[in-house]
Amino acid sequence: MFEALKRYRNRKKLTDERYSYLFEPYEGDEYVCFDCETTGLNPKVDDIISIGAVRIKGNRILSSQKFERFIKPRTRLQAESIKIHHIRECDLEDAKEMDTVLEEFLEFIGNRPLVGYYLEFDVAMINKYLRYKLGITLPNRQIEVSAIYHDQKIGLIPQSNVDLRFDSIMKDLRLPIMGKHDAINDALMTAMIFLKLKNR
Numbered sequence: 001m002f003e004a005l006k007r008y009r010n011r012k013k014l015t016d017e018r019y020s021y022l023f024e025p026y027e028g029d030e031y032v033c034f035d036c037e038t039t040g041l042n043p044k045v046d047d048i049i050s051i052g053a054v055r056i057k058g059n060r061i062l063s064s065q066k067f068e069r070f071i072k073p074r075t076r077l078q079a080e081s082i083k084i085h086h087i088r089e090c091d092l093e094d095a096k097e098m099d100t101v102l103e104e105f106l107e108f109i110g111n112r113p114l115v116g117y118y119l120e121f122d123v124a125m126i127n128k129y130l131r132y133k134l135g136i137t138l139p140n141r142q143i144e145v146s147a148i149y150h151d152q153k154i155g156l157i158p159q160s161n162v163d164l165r166f167d168s169i170m171k172d173l174r175l176p177i178m179g180k181h182d183a184i185n186d187a188l189m190t191a192m193i194f195l196k197l198k199n200r
Contacts, residue, residue, distance in 0.1 A: 013135040019106060023139050026111045031056040031143070033115040033194060035186035036122045039073050043124040047073035049092060051105060052183030054191050056115070059199060061191045067108045068184045070095035102129050113141040117166055117190045120144070145169075145190055148197045169193055 011023045034053035040046035053067040072095045105126070116122055119142055127137040146164045153162045163169075170177050170189060173196045178185040 007139055010136050010139055015135040019134055019136075022106065022111050022136075024111050026113060026141070028112070029058050030112050031115050031194070032109045032112045032140075033061075033187045033191040034067075034109070034122060035116060035183045035190065036125050037181065037183045038125060039075050041121075043121070043128055045075065046125075047071070047075050048098065048125050048129075049073050049095070050183040051101065052185070052187040053105070053108060054184070054187050055108075055112070056191050056195065059195055061188065061195070063188065066184055066187075067105065069101045069104065071098050071101050072096065074098075098129055099133065102126075102133060109140065111140060113143055114138070115143045115145065115190065115194050117145050117186070117193070143194070145193045145197065149193070152197060152200060173197075 007023070011020075014020065014023070032053055032055055034051060036048045036052075037050040038046050038048050049071055051067065051069050051071070055062040055065045070092055072092055114123070123138055123142060130136060130138060146169070149169050150162045150164060154160075163172075166189075167177065170193065173193060175189065175192045175196060178189055
């Protein structure tokens with residue numbers, strides 16, 4: 001009931017009816033797994049500098065239908081964040097404006113459910129720009145892989161603490177680790193986690 005009311009209020013705030021499709025019920029078998037690299041860890045003041053996303057259909061990752069964009073930030077890159085994602089200001093000289101990338105991203109995800117690792121942060125970053133552009137927050141259903149992993153593990157070892165670190169989950173599920181803190185690679189690895197957990 002609460003979720004339906006929240007969704008209704010969100011829909012009423014939409015300022016551009018061209019994006020009404022985001023609120024339509026999704027009836028397909030596709031998901032979108034996405035990840036963002038940012039100038040820092042505070043959605044209120046930091047900016048997205050890279051978005052990577054892949055579609056999942058049934059039990060297949062559609063890697064040929066990936067979404068990868070670099071974005072010009074409004075704030076300066078912090079030294080600490082550069083150490084993590086290795087993206088420098090000179091790497092963003094030909095990057096697109098966020099407004100353009102946001103339109104392309106919404107077209108890519110449509111009304112599909114979204115999958116991610118600590119997805120709440122990435123969605124909060126997207127929502128910062130989306131509120132300004134369309135007056136809304138992402139209405140898509142959200143699936144957090146660390147929550148699925150936790151629920152599956154806690155059923156097996158209810159008295160134990162579950163290690164939810166990304167590397168630990170990948171190792172436990174025997175999945176190959178690619179270059180981390182790269183938005184598209186992180187999206188691909190998270191998609192692999194999701195499928196492994198979904199099919200357990």
